[in-house]
Amino acid sequence: MSEESRDADFSQAKRTFLDLMGKWTEYELERRQRERELRERTQHLSALVETTPECIKTVAADGTLLQMNSAGLRMVEADSDSDVVGESVYDLIASEDRQRFRDFNERICEGERGTLEFDIVGLDGTRRHMESHAAPLRRPDGTTVQVALTRDITKQKERKRELERVERQFEAAFNNPSSFVALLDPDGTVRRINQTALEFAGIDESDVQGERFWETPWFVHDEELQDELRAGIERAADGEYVRSEIPHRSPDGETVIMDAMLEPVYDEDGEVVAIMPSGNDITGRKEHEERLEQQNERLESFASMLAHELRNPVTVGQIYSQQLREETDPEAVEYVSEAFDRIEDMIDVILVLTRGREAVGESKPIDFAEVTREAWDEIDAPDAALDLELERTIEGEETYLRHMVRNLLENAVEHGGSDVTVTVGELPSGFYVADDGPGIPPEDRNTVFDQGYTTAADSGGTGLGLAFVRKLADVYEWDITVTESESGGARFEFRNVR
Template sequence: MGSPSETEDGAGGHIRRQEVVAEIGQLALETDDLDRLLRDAADAVAETLHAEYSGVFELRSADDALRLWGGAGWEADHVGTATTPTRSELQAGYTLRTGDPVLVEDCRRDERFATTELLDERGVESGITAIIGSVDEPWGVLGVYSTTAGHFTDPDVSFVHNVSNVLSTTVENRRTRRRLEAEKLLKSQIIETSPVGIVIVGADGTIEFANERAEEIYGRSRDELELFSHDDSRWDLVDTQGDPLPAEELPFNRVVESGEPIFDAELGLRKPDGRRVWVSVNGSPLGTDDDDDDGGRAVFTFTDITDRLRLEGEFEEILTRITDAFYALDEEFRFTHVNARAEELLQHSEEELVGENLWDVFPSAAEIDEVWDAFHTARDEQKPTSYELYYDTLDFWVEANLYPSESGISVYFRDISDRIKRERKLEETIEELEQSNEQLESFASMLAHEIRNPVTIGQIYSQQLSTDENPEAVEYVEEAFDRIEEMVDIMLLLTRGDGATGEREPVSLADVARDAWADVETCAAALSVDVDGEVAADETYVRHLFRNLFENAITHGGDDVTVRVERLSDGFSVADDGVGVPESDRERVFEEGYTTTGDGRGTGLGLAFVREVADVYGWDCRLTESDAGGAQVELRDVEFLGK
């Protein structure tokens, strides 16, 4: 193909180029098919300029290359696959970066740009490129190429530039349309998936639009809602007190008349099934771009607060019923709630306190460091605090617990004056008892000394009595002295506790149990010992413990009772096969003075002594029923030596 003739590049050529631009522009208006437009434009440019090749190259940001979209003269397998780099030393890359159309008259001699493999392989000698889109948002490049050097003229450059402008406008319009469609879809999705109800009310007061959540709140379909006006009587609108909402208070009227938004307006409406729904309403005038439109439309959002109000009511009722006094403060220490008990103790009604500052109402409290610090620590450090003190202003002892939250402080307090009085009385009683115990202990020690001296003398003389003349009398005297000795030991232990025991040494429970059994009148009773191990104790008191348990078993179980001493997992037990003890009496038997014998033999101190020994050594003592149905005394929490 040779160079264009003078005629072709004259007036006729100029007119033809204008016609082609107009045809491409018309096609751009008529079709939404961008592929067809780009393809036809590339073909028209090649045909008009008598060029062998033309192409539309799309910019691919992912690999920074221009892909051959379509055009004239290319092999079919290259369209959609062939690419060329976008480096600025190449003609197309330079065009992208400058935005200006570029003419290369002789590719071999033009030192501005390097050639590309795609054009070299086809013997291209000259070409024109123009950007499609803008430098900031390029879509690609329009190019036309000839195998003849100097084939193109300056009018050809203007022609290609004009065609690229038409394509740029089309591409930009398409981008804008897609962006608007995406925004519209996004807005629609936001509106439809919004957790709040959204409605648009027209200038005539009818509902023009309602989203899905609005349908749920109102209990009516979108089609039904669009038949309603904002003030339809079927809404049965009421205020928070349950009174009918006057016309001037209707949300739509407030927005339209004031021209200002409204926020958090709470009202009740009636659903078709008769249920009352409470909603919080926000609304705003809806602007318009139409100069002839006077406006009057408004958009509203509705939040269902039925459950919230119900819970708030229940919470209010709970606070009212709390037996402790309760009040709540905001972050500035202003009262926000006061229950009935708090009104009583603070000597102010809720109406008097709500909205007032704590330190203004009770200035003397601010002067008490403990109180001031408790409130400020709770608020500033967000951690619970408490205090207990006598508040002279209100004349009572107060115990207060403060719990912080993001919105302020909850204070639970009570009058503990009676408790303080009881505690002080108890302290006085304990002090008196301690004094009495000291006196009793002193008396017991003196009495033990006074008794043991004559007993010791009596025991010495009793050993001189002849067992031949009256053996029973001698035995009775010896037993009486032993009994007195035992009673002295019991008395000292009961009055002095741990102070009565001697040094603790290893004691074999089995050996001591058998020794104690030998001290008891056993008659036909039998003993079984199955307990191993040693404990750290005073052997005398452990033997007395076993002896008291054995005597108790024989006394209540009979002369032929069988007594078993056995090891437990954490202690040991003494059990018999006698009649046992009723469950209702199992604690009473350990009380001092408790006895069931009517012959005067019982002192009522035996089992009391057993529990006292257990307490001294930190053992748990309890009475249960044995496997044989008799009584079983268990001693647990026993620490065995060598474990």
Template sequence: MTPGRISPEAVLAASERAGIRDEPVTASEVAAEVGCTRRTALNKLDTLADRGTIRTKKVGARSRVWWLPDDGDAPPEPATAGLDGVPPDGGESDRLESEFREMFERISDAFYALDDDWQFTYVNDRAEELIDYRDAGLVGQDFWEVFEWATDSTLGEEYRTAMETQEPTAFEFYYPEPLEAWYEVSAYPSETGLSVYFRDITDRKRREREIEEYRSQYETLVENFPNGAVALVDPDLRYEVFGGSPESTEELTRTDLEGKGVRESLPEELADVVVPGYEAALDGESSEFEAAVGDRSYRFHFLPVRDDAGDVFAALGMSQDVTERKERERRLQRYQEYIDAVLDAIDDVFYILDESGQFRQWNDSVPAVTGYRDEEIASMSPLEFFDESDRTRVAAAIREGFENGSVQIEAETVTKAGDRVPFEFVASALDSPSGDRVLAGVGRDITEQVERERKLEAAVDELEASNERLESFASMLAHELRNPVTIGQIYTRQLPDETDSTAVEYVTEAFDRIEDMIDVMLVLTRGTEAVGERVPVDLAAVARSVWDELSVPDATLTVAVDRTIRADETYVRHLFRNLFENAVEHGSTSNRPEDDDTVEHCSTGDQPPDAEATAERDGRGVAVTVGDLQTGFYVADDGAGIPPDERDAVFEAGYTTAADGGGTGLGLAFVQELADVYGWECTATESDAGGARFEFRDVERDPPCL
């Protein structure tokens, strides 16, 4: 049978089956017979006792029993004759009086009888215990004299009305001192007097008063309860206080529910959820759970409400609609599952650490890389994945990540099998959805990168060694060449005058060019180390001197520079010589190409010394200008110029368009290298006349003397 639908009549029938007509029964026996909780049986038995159908009393400190009066459904109306102090007439009357006395003594309620003169004719033990507080005996005394206060009280009014109308009455009354207690009084009039039953209902009135106090206390909660309902339910599962909106039954109001039974007031689906919660609370148990009602989700909370003695006299139930929250949680769960799937699909290691430095989350790559199972990782510190020599550094990096917001570190992880794998870890500090500070990071296997770096370092070391060998070879070769060149120059100057002057000139020039080539080679191979001490160099004077040495009568030089710089004059002379010869060789107005073929950018000294070549070197009218720039100088000509897409390539070593004519492609490479050695910016561009222009900026000046 459903607990909320058990009627007092059903409990009475079960009590009779349990033997209540023969002997007192307990609430537990009745509950077992009905198939309900002891609390439900207790509530229904109290209802029957309130009606006067059965009687009850305490047995010991916490137990109670119930029984039926001898005449069944209603308390017996005593016959005042024979109980008024007049001796019975014997026989059957004596027997009946004896039985009545025995019955009234068994009744747990207080009972007394008054005759039509308002004198006590009988008082049972319970009544004497309660109202004979002077211990003077009540039988034979006038009721109005014993209880003078009752004359103008509700008690006196009810008694007089009952006798006048000969109608029974029942009412609640507060007895003043010395009892100071509430009683439920039932008075049954007859022509010969008044029979009165009364019992102490102080506890019940106290509970009602406490419920009323709780009602007042919960009014604010009830009226302002958010997004749900709150209710105070009495032991009979009736609503005492209600507020809010019942789950999925918005049409029900407070007026509809207060004073009504929970089971009868709610839809069956909802009642099946809340009634067990209220019953458990009335049995002293708290509960909290979530359940679906219809298409909505609710969170329920049931609490026992206790009086000052600790006894449960009501149950508090609360519910809140959590449908939106549950939907958010489901979306968050789906999103988290999506994120987890994405992270697990990443080959790199992903992890989240809390502020204590322990793992909060990781993806599938962590166990795949380390060889540890998830349950092992959950019990491990991140530091355990590194060699002891690296743990202090890794711990410091974790602290740095939390303090500075981000961190990057490279370290070798040690797998479960003992293998070492180099990783790069990058992490950032974030606030988790719960508000905690966490460190989220990614670890990437850099084995291939480390191997490439190792090979690159090896290649650099090998290149440096090769450069050292090349520099050593260049120095040795320069030393070995200078000796025969010097000897050749000396002996050339000692040739007799009748020697062929043209041949001597070419031999001398060849020796000079070899010496120049040695200087160029040293700069290209040794860089800064090949350049001597920086001294003041007058650009204009050096430019004119170098031009005079070239002997190109058909070409012209204009010097429009007034600048003294700090450099090695020998190499500045080489720079001008290469630029001038490049302009004369490839800038002749009669030698301009008819198409976009590039000019040769090499030294004229590389050409064979024959008459035809000499004629080509005359320049045929090319004009060369050495001019001033704000931070340097330039050398320009009015020749054929350099195509834009080849202006960077002309500085590369070996670049030449005149290889068949002996060009080496080292002339402009030397110019670029020398500029780099001195920290100058060197660029090739077009001159105002359409020819080639080489600009040098950021050239160090020689400070003037003051």
């Protein structure tokens, strides 16, 4: 093979042709490379558009939907793009947001960029709240359309609304004008104090923020109280609900009693992240309780004195009445004896109502059926009948148990009629007294035990009989309820009877 140059063998025209051919080949190779790269980028972009969970769409200036990816089709509940592409996108926009979306689309197609929140209504009627980020896109034909990435933020908006609702509820509770409320870190550092507490102390929130709660003006007047509060905060930080009654002192020297609570606040992992102290002014209630207690003490003292002063002459009267000759006036003798017995019963009732457990002697097993028969024999009701369906003993004091049963039996005879049948029967944990009279209306069943309540005032009713029954049941820690008997009358049930 000859190594000599062949330049001499090519004419100028051939050389020009070969040069042009080389440049064309280089250009063609570069063009094919660019097409391959563009095709790969297009395929990659198409894959991204079709797999993204957000809606990607293009919209013409007149609102015509030009393109929409699969995620968008699912959001508008379209089975295929033919259901919506080429149609007006405005038909998918909720009516109250349609004009805003139209104006937004026109601005984008005029060259602006922007974000819009709006509601759509899918082809099946489902409503969704959307957030769209849009930009103008210049097309080869010279027109400008909107290209947008749109997210379904329905759940996000619902969570936001729920959070706002909870925050409003918290703020309403926190700023309760009748309560002192604060928010602390678990170590007792003050984060927030409500206005009610600040006004009581005459300070601003900035005066106590960052301070230890026990070192704030509400507690500095009492070192022992500070120590108790610090210990309570430590317990609350460990997850315990701490409650106590504590005194607060205002700058003008006023002291109020607060029903205070230290409540731990947990995060979703169950860790205590804050402590919420709260307190309600119970000064008035405490003062009322003290006055009531003093009144009860005076009433108890008076009742004891009255019982003592009455019992002696009553006893004397009973003795002498027994010595009266019946032939003088049998009816008068019986009336006097019954009156003295009645007074003695009233003394026992008053003592139980005012002194409770202190008035009742030591309990012992009592034959309740025998006590019931004795009580029935003391009642003047010849046409009435007693149906005794129990045989059991009850722990109690015989005299008071007999008074209680007699009150129940007399109540049945008084309200059930002279020919009433009264049944005393057994329950699994107690007993009942029922009659076949007219019964007690449901609206009155909670008030029949109130002192002074009576429907027989005209015939001498005092309203103390059933009050005595309830009080004695409380003394013995029995549960008592009023209901309707099988025959429609009244039925008093006693449970937890020992």
